[in-house]
Amino acid sequence: GENVGLHLPTLSVQEGDNSIINCAYSNSASDYFIWYKQESGKGPQFIIDIRSNMDKRQGQRVTVLLNKTVKHLSLQIAATQPGDSAVYFCAERGWGGKLIFGQGTELSVKP
Amino acid sequence: EAGVAQSPRYKIIEKRQSVAFWCNPISGHATLYWYQQILGQGPKLLIQFQNNGVVDDSQLPKDRFSAERLKGVDSTLKIQPAKLEDSAVYLCASSLGPTETDRGYTFGSGTRLTVV
Numbered sequence: 001g002e003n004v005g006l007h008l009p010t011l012s013v014q015e016g017d018n019s020i021i022n023c024a025y026s027n028s029a030s031d032y033f034i035w036y037k038q039e040s041g042k043g044p045q046f047i048i049d050i051r052s053n054m055d056k057r058q059g060q061r062v063t064v065l066l067n068k069t070v071k072h073l074s075l076q077i078a079a080t081q082p083g084d085s086a087v088y089f090c091a092e093r094g095w096g097g098k099l100i101f102g103q104g105t106e107l108s109v110k111p
Numbered sequence: 112e113a114g115v116a117q118s119p120r121y122k123i124i125e126k127r128q129s130v131a132f133w134c135n136p137i138s139g140h141a142t143l144y145w146y147q148q149i150l151g152q153g154p155k156l157l158i159q160f161q162n163n164g165v166v167d168d169s170q171l172p173k174d175r176f177s178a179e180r181l182k183g184v185d186s187t188l189k190i191q192p193a194k195l196e197d198s199a200v201y202l203c204a205s206s207l208g209p210t211e212t213d214r215g216y217t218f219g220s221g222t223r224l225t226v227v
Contacts, residue, residue: 009151034215043115043202043218044154089153096166097142097209099216101153 012108019080021105023073023090030092034099035064035075039086044101047075047088077107085109113137115219117203123225129191132222135184136205142166144216145178145188146202154202160186161209193226200224 013019025033031052036044050057050064050073057064063076073090087106091099116135124130136143141162146154157176159167162183171178175194180186190197200223204216 036215041220043204043220044215045218046215049214091153091215096159097206098144098156098159098167099154101155104151104153 009103010106010108012110013080015080015082015109015111017080019075019077019084019107019109021075021077021088021107023075023102025071025073025090025092025102027092027094028068028071030094032093033064033066033073034091034093035062035073036089036091036101037084037086038089038104044089080107080109082109082111115203115205115217117201117219117222119222120220121223121225123227124193126195126226127192129189130193130224131187131189132201132203132224134186134188134203134219136186136203137217140205140207140217141183142206142209142216143180143186144204144206145186146204146218148200148202148221150199157188159209166209190224193224195226198224198226 034049035047037047038044048059048062048064050066055066061078065074087104089101089104091101094100118133143160145157148154157171158178160180163180178188200221202221204218206216
């Protein structure tokens with residue numbers, strides 16, 4: 001079946017350091033992936049996406065890497081700030097456009 | 112544009128009681144989703160609507176959960192009777208269409224349900 005999961009449930013980094021959050025997926029046919037950020041008491045918020053015909057995509061301070069060979073996604077956050085503290089989810093787009101979410105990684109930024 | 116509106120924000124009920132959640136999607140969004148998010152987990156799809164029709168309700172516990180979107184705009188999700196394991200955040204999301212989900216959906220802030 002379809003499954004998207006994360007390697008680490010928690011990640012603690014120092015302010016200014018770079019953060020790397022990982023995700024494994026199982027459906028090799030998935031063609032589109034999204035990273036979401038979810039702050040306490042809020043719904044998930046879009047960060048960055050990537051299609052399966054790409055292996056890297058950059059945004060403002062964020063980069064997503066896709067390795068289709070091992071079915072692995074990562075989210076890199078440069079110069080992590082306290083405002084980046086949140087839970088991060090990867091999601092893959094399945095049949096009918098529905099998004100299938102992984103467990104999530106909680107990022108904690110120490111000042 | 113206005114976001115996805117959900118109410119109430121919080122609800123506490125006793126087990127075996129009933130509860131209803133309301134969602135108003137972004138104007139013009141034909142597709143509406145209800146997700147259940149248990150603490151510490153990623154959101155899980157319960158039901159997907161396209162206008163007023165159900166596209167996917169395979170993960171909806173139909174013995175106790177029901178949802179409707181009668182006029183193809185706002186939607187109501189109901190639980191009757193509630194169980195302790197229904198304690199979760201119920202998220203509503205919308206998109207222009209089922210295949211127009213580039214950049215994903217827009218989520219509401221959710222309703223946090225506690226069943227005691």
